Amino acid sequence: MIPGPFLLYIGDKRNPLDIKTSRGLATFRRADCIGELREADNTLTLGLPSMTAEEAVAAGARSLVLGIATSGGRLEEAMIPHVLAALDAGLDIVSGLHQHLSTEPRIRERAEALGRRLIDVRAAPEGLKVGTGAARPGRRILTVGTDCAVGKMYTSIHLADALNARGVPARFRATGQTGVLIAGDGVVIDSVIADFIAGAAEALSPAREDGVWDVIEGQGSLFNPSFAGVSLGLLHGAQPQALVMCHDPSRPHMRGLPHMQVPGIAACIEENLRSARLTSPDAEFIGVSINGSLFDAAAAQDLRARITAETGLPCVDPLVTGMDAVIDRLIARFPA
Template identity: 40%
Template sequence: MSANSRRLLILAEGFSGDPHWAKTMNGVLRYGADDVVAILDSTRAGERERDVPIVGDVESSLRFAPEAALVGVATVGGRFPPAWRELLRECIRNGIGIDNGLHEFIEDDVELAPLAAASGAILRDLRRPPTDLDVATGANLEVPGDIVLTVGSDCAIGKMTVSLELAREAQSHGISARFVPTGQTGIAIAGWGISVDAVVADFIAGAAERLVVEGGRRGGDLLLVEGQGSISHPGYSGVTLGLIHGSAPHAFVLCHMAGATEIDGYPGHPLLPLAELVDLHERVSLPCRRAAVACIALNTRNLDDLGARAAIAAAEAETGLVADDPVRFGSRRLLDALLEHLERR
């Protein structure tokens, strides 16, 4: 851990065993810089997750001396479950700050803010957007280096993970790569960013532009922008299009959950074939900087190794592009395909 890392308690009450709802917890455990000392989930007290002890209540966490508590779940509508109010109060009374990534802000909560002022606990709403956002200006086209945006056939299938894995792989080969966070989990991992799903619709592209400008300022020759939503999603397509036009990528990496056939949570809404998704993203890219899909990143967690290999081969046959699962099999093939594509443009 770095010298600036904090001792972190992750709040995951009732959700720590669910890979979908606990995606913030899992992302920080895998990629975060802070020292996670405990996870709170009374339904799994006494167990361990990635060798981190799970406790049943705030009092039990105090022996680990946490300095901050991260809300490690993504709930429907971004609201706190009613039972969580007491968890938050207990943390704050004990001087433990709260890093909150839900849409329900706590910094100005009429009950929690005074408690924090009294105890010295620091409240941070990771999804709160800057107050000075505006529309895109064209500065996205002046960013030095290459910009790559992960896009997907659906939500919550690993776009952030693919961006992080590609950034790590590039860095391991001496490339100055930066992960550009666009959601609450990415912000919790990287320590900076804007959660674009909390931005006024008119300013999403402007927020994305600001992020790639900042990524370039931070020294990234290769910017891996975390994707959000899906351009064909019935509920979350707007944020995706804003990211596409605001980040002005030179290339896309298309992410897909192997074996999925419908939009998750929307029965009767079929997923488009991969070849159609490749074409769709290329057609909606910013007209003054047309981007193409460079490779396909598959999430094969629901398949065995044989099934995963077969799904990768099928994706390559359908699209004519390199496909792989960067978590299961490593990111080298995807990075090589991406770099080759960027060199050809």
């Protein structure tokens, strides 16, 4: 449904967190990524060849992915010439922004004139229902976090892959624009009409009795005042038996909110359990997942040990330790 191979947009973004959708595709769908499109003076890179739209088309690309975050999810003026040039060169445009591509007249008119597709991953899906909270069969894991952008998607994908590698059947269920682009399906939960948050989560992980774990990507944080409503509705709708807490130990304050402290892991676990129990009375945590990439190996190991001592839970760093400690706990607590 989303035409690859891709040219990934970075543009003038300087903060690695602002290109996380492009980076997610470059990481998890590397074979489908032809190159990256960035301003000449931008040192941020995905490790892909820097290309113009014309060069990408010559190399086989079929779409330009605007895999960046902007203020309020709006199209920025600096992006427009690049989008128009990509349309001219023959690419479809894929966007994870809130503002739909067709709302910009220059883009809409050029795409119509050239017969190109404009694909908004964040377009609210039709036909959603209000959630009910009624108990449903199935095995569900939800990743939650102390903040947004702390590794919930990475943890979910690595956990689903590692479960399958261990012979425990699992599938990744995407709830963000990056995850949906990687998986090719899912629902961008922060883009649904507010009344349907929990209902969308229920529809994303419907009743199943085949023993397969749905590993559901979490969003935001109950402690992030911008997005906690989304996090709570997703938590209630996902109805998880098992939870994994994700945390970025290098975060000085809540993302983009210097006035808001990052909560302690134990407090965040307690709050998520209290909230989860409304629809999943026996919900429990099976581990903590951190991103220790800004720490040296010894400091990261010490940090993981301290988190385990504080919470009584295995603490992993997916890219360093793998997921086995969390999977061992899951298997012990939830036998096949």
